[in-house]
Amino acid sequence: MTVFRMPSLGADMESGTLVEWLVRPGDRVKRGDVVAVVETAKGAIEIEVFQDGVVRALIAEPGAVVPVGAPLAEIAAEGAAAEVAPAPPTPQPAVTPPKAPAGPTAAPPPQAGRVRVTPAARRRAAALGIALERLRGTGVDGAICLADLPSPAPPKRVPAGFDPAAMRAAIAAAMSRSKREIPHYYLSETVDVSAALDRLTRINAERDPPARLLPAAILLRAAALAIAATPEVNGWWEDGRFRAADGVHVGWAVALRGGGLIAPAIRDADRLALDPLMAALRDLVQRARGFALRGSELTSASITITNLGERGAASVLPVIHPPQVAMLGIGRIVVRPWVVDGTVQPRQVVTLTLAGDHRATDGHVGGLLLTRLAALLADAERL
Amino acid sequence: MTPSETKRLVAEILAAIAPEADISAVAGDADLREALDLDSIDFLNLVTGLHERTGRPIPEADYPRLFTLDGIAGYFGAAAD
Incomplete structure (x- = not known):
């Protein structure tokens, strides 16, 4: 019992x-x-x-x-x-x-x-x-x-008692703790994602809208693989030491339209191919906004990713969600002049950032994560 | 599809995506993504809804024509002729 x-x-x-x-x-x-x-x-x-x-x-x-x-x-x-x-x-x-x-x-x-x-x-x-x-x-x-008993009126997903002020307070508490306890270091790398986006365009051209992929899916796919290759950033700081996670459980930050933010986990994200990842993203975002998440999704994330999206800023310096030890930021995809094979060309680029907990890792490890992520995105056909 | 029919269709689809969105306050030439705070997943869901309700394939290259209510009305109005 x-x-x-x-x-x-x-x-x-x-x-x-x-x-x-x-x-x-x-x-x-x-x-x-x-x-x-x-x-x-x-x-x-x-x-x-x-x-x-x-x-x-x-x-x-x-x-x-x-x-x-x-x-x-x-x-x-x-x-x-x-x-x-x-x-x-x-x-x-x-x-x-x-x-x-x-x-x-x-x-x-x-x-x-x-x-x-x-x-x-x-x-x-x-x-x-x-x-x-x-x-x-x-x-x-x-x-x-x-x-x-007969069922009551259709179940309400948004409880009448949901209080944006309470969520604000929860975010305030977690972020204050982060800035108080976690010595952050920050790294940034701008990478050419034209190849990855070209691949998505080709895939989507043959699909009806319900099956199409968004850039977020391929970015998440690459990030999950890079995190799997860098286990030092994937886990939690507990009782004065780092505890590695048993899998790549990516907390995906979802902005709520009424204000607030929530980062439910996609478990074992590195084991999901593009299509299942896209399905997981759609499902997660919909349920996050409908306040229909599961408890384990809120507690199991081993690292968080914030993807600013097409209307976001060009880059972000993330605030780590304790007790995690790292957070990856993905800025807006922008077209920039880029040197390719010795000539300047317009390319689609994105700025990737990492906030690392300096108690758990040094910048060298964080840099390896960004390097691995950039290499994966450059070789997009394999994602 | 007339402009008012377009508005009704988009409102029905958005009711499932962004229940708090008030489409009646959106000007015909306003970017829906800005006006209603839609991200790329929301917009893909809108395109999916339009595809399912109209049967049109809506290739990605056409997305920019669907950013406003006027644009959507023109896009589907042209098809009905």
Whole structure:
């Protein structure tokens, strides 16, 4: 039996509001399953479990403000699934108003009909104005659960409680910590990306719009490969030392139109070819703006990339997102006079920048990353 | 496609891409990317939507003709004739 706790979705997060449960007691869950939605300063985040097992009890009720690390649910390991069948004792919630124990002496008068109902179902029934006594429960021990109730109005992705000021405060906290603790060094390299863009043009000429690639995809592809070749910049500074990441999990900075910024991770980005990377980018940006990210996407990035895009500035000096140790900046692609084989030609160039944490690496390593990235972009047919 | 039909089509497509965008406030000759703060993924999604609704292939070389509402109206109006 393990306790599923409120995860920390950022160095600045102290608590989250449980919006809804997506599982109920008795449900079998696998590592990575989304089990709940939690509202934070970064919007409503889908929270995943990190083990296989069976949901034994939901401890926190929707609406409860739960501190990071406080219990949300109990999950029994797979082998212990049989324990779930008998009615589990009602756990004492740590962070919600205590409920009366289920013992016979304490049965509250309103429950004359002894209707068993999950907290989430009770809440939805109240919201819909449905009398619980008229429902037949299909949950554990005949409890009425969410599945027994009609769905409420279409689920809202942007929670009414999302607060741009809270996101501003979260960014302020993380960036202040970065500038206070991280001795940044900065490197920059302007590279000719004409070959890479020519390749995209040729690919896109044969495709309908839904399948087309953007420059961001090929830039990300090259960056992920360069990062994989430079593991010293890919990881976290923890307890006074560098911890290397187990894969290239690129945090991709997405500007939110209402203000604010979020950098969810594309896991193992170096193992994705151009088309899957493009699909991942589209999906990530859409979900980031719809506030439908998953908790692991907010916590697992091992390095961040900010791509300023076609309407951005020509270059950027990034601020590292702690506890990461590096951040790569990609400026706007511009046409500039460039010397190619001894003659000046108009070429499409981009300025790549790296902010490195000087505690973890020296500029030499950061320079290797930019050199590798430039070489990959020059040999674009292989990307 | 008349200018008002164009505006309606673009508004429908943008409703899924940028729900907070207010297209009614955008002048016909204004660059949609500037006026509505669209990045390249948003613009690709707009092109994808126009492609799916009109069946036109919309090669990349034509993108500059789709930067404004007037441009989009002209682009698809010409095809209907």
